[in-house]
Amino acid sequence: MDKQKRKPNxxxxxxxxxxxxVSANIKTIRGKFSPxxxxxxxxxCWQQIAERVxxxxISEITRDVVDCKKKWQDISSATKKKEAARLKEMRGTGGGPAPVExxxxxxxxxxxTLSKCSVEGVEGGVDTLECN
Incomplete structure (x- = not known):
């Protein structure tokens, strides 16, 4: 059995x-299907993005559409988490130096490309996990 070699980072x-x-074509990527x-x-659109990538x-490795979609999903999720944590830190009270940007x-x-509520949550919303 030949193991598939891992692609570089x-x-x-x-x-x-x-x-x-993706940001230049976000309306096409996230748009609803229509005529x-x-x-x-x-x-x-995704093929053009893969060609751009x-x-x-500089290496001989090529990224296909599946790789690009997966990476976009991963980095957008990680960035959303990072921004939510940064905003939470900014809203905190107390002294000390400002968080490093x-x-x-x-x-x-x-x-x-992200909406405000996707990062911050719904205004006035209730976290159902915290309810008894």
């Missing part, structure tokens, strides 16, 4: 290309 350039490609927006258009890739350029692009 994503470089910063690849992450920036992915974030730029004006078909599945083939979404697939073509591969154009900045360590948001990367590609994370800023991701934050631009």
């Amino acid at each position: 994503w470089s910063t350039d690849e992450l920036e290309a992915l974030a730029q490609g 004006g927006l078909t599945n083939s258009q979404k697939t073509q 591969n154009s900045v890739n 360590d948001i990367k350029t590609w994370e800023r692009l991701i934050l631009g």
Whole structure:
């Protein structure tokens, strides 16, 4: 049995290309299917993003559409968590130095694609896990 060799970690350039490609086409990627927006258009959009990512890739490894979609899901989730933690820290009371801002350029692009309530939660909402 041949084990599939693991692909190398994503470089910063690849992450920036992915974030730029998705943020520029977010309406197509997240849009609802309609006569004006078909599945083939979404697939073509993801293929263009994958080509963009591969154009900045210096290694011989190529990223396909599945790799790009998975990575986008992972980094957008991680960025959402990071931003929620940062906002929670900012709202906290007490002294001390301000939290260090360590948001990367590609994370800023991701934050631009997220809605406010997806990061902060629903205004006035109740966490059902905390209810008895």
